[in-house]
Amino acid sequence: MATETLTVGKALNTGLRRALESDPKVVIMGEDVGKLGGVFRITDGLQKDFGDQRVIDTPLAESGIIGTAVGLAIRGYRPVCEIQFDGFVYPAYDQIVSQVAKLHYRSQGKVRIPMVIRIPYGGGIGAVEHHSESPEAYFAHTAGLKVVTCANPQDAYSMIQQAVASDDPIVFLEPKRRYWEKGPVDLDAPLSGAYPLHAARVVRPGTDATVLAYGPMVRVALDAATAAAEDGRELEVVDLRTLSPLDLGAVYESVRRTGRCVVVHEAPGNLGLGSEIAARITEECFYSLEAPVLRVTGYDTPYPASRVEEEYLPDLDRVLDAVDRTFGW
Amino acid sequence: MAKGDPGVTARGKRAPSRSKRPAAGQPSSEPVQLLTPEGDRVDSVVGQDGVEYRVDFTDAEYRSLYRDLVLVRKLDAEATALQRQGELGLWASLLGQEAAQVGSGRALRSQDMAFPTYREHGVLYCRGIDPIMPLGLFRGVDQGGWDPNEFKFNMYTIVIGAQTLHATGYAMGVTMDGKTGSEDGEAVIAYFGDGATSQGDVNEAFVWAGVFNAPLVFFCQNNQYAISEPLERQTRIPLYQRAAGFGFPGVRVDGNDVLASYAVTRHALDNARLGQGPALIEAYTYRMGAHTTSDDPTRYRIASEVEAWQAKDPIARMRAFLTRQQLADDAFFAEVDEQARREAVHLRERVLEMPNPEPVSMFDHVYPHGSAELDTQREGLSRYLESFEGSVH
Ligand SMILES: Cc1ncc(C[n+]2csc(CCOP(=O)(O)OP(=O)(O)O)c2C)c(N)n1
Helix, strand or coil, X not given: CCEEEEEHHHHHHHHHHHHXXXXXXXXXXXXXCCCCCCCCCCCCCHHHHHCCCCEEECCCCHHHHHHHHHHHHHCCCEEEEECCCHHHCHHHHHHHHHHHCCHHHHCCCCCCCCCEEEEEECCCCCCCCCCCCCCHHXXXXXXXXXXXXXXXXXXXXXXXXXXXXXXXXXXXXEEHHHCCCEEEEECCCCCCCCCCCCCCEEEECCCCEEEEECCCHHHHHHHHHHHHHHCCCCXXXXXXXXXXXXXXXXXXXXXXXXXCEEEEEEEEXXXXXXXXXXXXXXXXXXXXXXXXXXXXXXXXXXXCCHHHHHHHCCCHHHHHHHHHHHHCC | CCCCCCCECXXXXXXXXCCCXXXXXXXXXXXXXXXXCCCCECCCEECCCCXXXXXXXXXXXXXXXXXXXXXXXXXXXXXXXXXXXXXCCCCXXXXXXXXXXXXXXXXXXXXXXXXXXXXXXXXXXXXXXXXXXXXXXHXXXXXXXCCHHHHCECCCCCCCCHHHHHHHHHHHHHHHCXXXXXXXXXXXXXXXXXXXXXCHHHHHHHHHHHHCCCCEEEEEEECCEECCEEHXXXXXXXXXXXXXXXXXXXXXXXXXXXXXXXXXXXHHHHHHHCCCCCEEEEEECCCCCCCCXXXXXXXXXXXXXXXXXXXXXXXXXXXXXXXXXXXXXXXXHHHHHHHHHHHHHHHHHHHXXXXXXXXXXXXXXXXXXXXXXXXXXXXXXXXXXXXXXXXXX
């Protein structure tokens, strides 16, 4: 078994390489994905090895990237589109929600759009405005799209390949502040045998409260669980992995065992994913709950100037604080 | 230092940017150039739009344009250094594009409105805005601190191309207000890069500006790259030729020539303010540094290309011209350098003193009249932060 230590970024790069190797219909397209290898180098070296017909530097036009990828998909290709930063997906928003999400439905299943839209998302890297946003709720609210996000190198490697192989259009959110985090990756794990793309996973078992997180916040939740353990509290951390559709079965099971739940995300709280999750847990697990489901989220402001982003972003203390409150009920 | 409009000189004489149809001959396919890389003046030249361009500056104006070029380059270099030292999160340098920015910036009249990208520090300077202003954005302490209405210079725009539509709408408003059609009418200028011309927004702006005859100058600084992607990845034809398809004139100017940049911009702005509609200027130039401080240009361009453009440096040619024409002496150049050095030191001192914002300030200005929900969140954050006071955190 070839297990290597890779960063999330390198794991994505390796996963994309595998996808290009295993299916000649896979094409990567986006701004600066060629010679530069993308601004985060996620496509580093791919154009050199697969040529500029398969790793395509596009004009600087997001609506164009997604719109032409729709045409390529109709033509039988599997486009993997890179949107350079979260805040630049909006010029393509119309194509994604009006066209990508609906063509399969409108054609009564006759047209497939097996497209992956990769977006580095979230804050915490000291960037200027439009470079730190969490747009997941916009896409999760759109039926016909699937939205997934990875939180560790192994998932990055497996999930990107699973997403490319999927016939669904998938918004693949990459937690950019985790690109440089390292972890073991089993490079030979067969894709079908790997953990399914649309399943939440318990990443740290515990008995006292459930902390739900995804993408960049999984690390925060895990750190909170480590800190809580020192105080004798065992938190169960669940990585949602897929944001639409939500794998709520796994969530209910955990919450029924622990009786307490805190949902963590970077996006603003108002109408964020946490709202949906809290409502669903309340409906399904009411009699198991010892306290209301609490949310720890970004505030309902535009993403602020980077010198105050530490205060905007949920951190270990805010998570522990919420956990404490569920015990105070 | 002439921070005002060099069109209105100390002597009260207006430097003309005359425009008349050439009597005969084909418009050149070369960019409009009034100062060669060697520093020789060209008397007049006919642009691709058929207009004959010339400028007639006073000696003092020539010197003040030189001063502007040196100052903005120095301030830009200081910002780059500050980023390297960790004082700024990012910097988008204008190195190499000084002439395009100062030339067009000085061509603006006080009533004209500008819509920049994130790289227009030279235009910002020409508008009389404190050069520290964009550094707050790149340091991460604010999102741009100047008052766009006061200075007639809008917020920086990071989403590529978005500002071209704002400029178009603003220009339509100028027409609706009846502020065109006379010498003292208003005009609008929108800045963007070569990469931006691929965006839907920019093409929609071309359509709108054309059909509404908006008093708008589209000023494209073609610095040859959109991050790593060369011009050929955005277009098959010279960018200025796009204008024809939208129904307004386009012209290519040597963007490293401050005189020509001034002349073509002045002409297009004057036409716009007189009610003759939009124009597209392609300032042909080169980004000498990295796209931003987080870019690695060695991955996508070769040193010899950079060197070739080095020979077309906008400041060197202006200096050669001033020297040759005996419009300035060593003492003048030394004095300009000294002023630039002082302003850079001053900038540095003030950047280091820029405080981090109060965390709760993130709740300011979300809505003009606030919101009860945000007040609650603000109080929650305050209380939360206070809970750490005196603790080991
Ligand atoms: C809509 C959008 N997409 C992508 C980006 C990321 N990005 C920032 S600058 C840039 C290149 C811009 O090139 P150009 O328009 O030529 O202007 P230049 O920076 O060269 O002056 C890109 C792709 C962005 N800011 N906005």
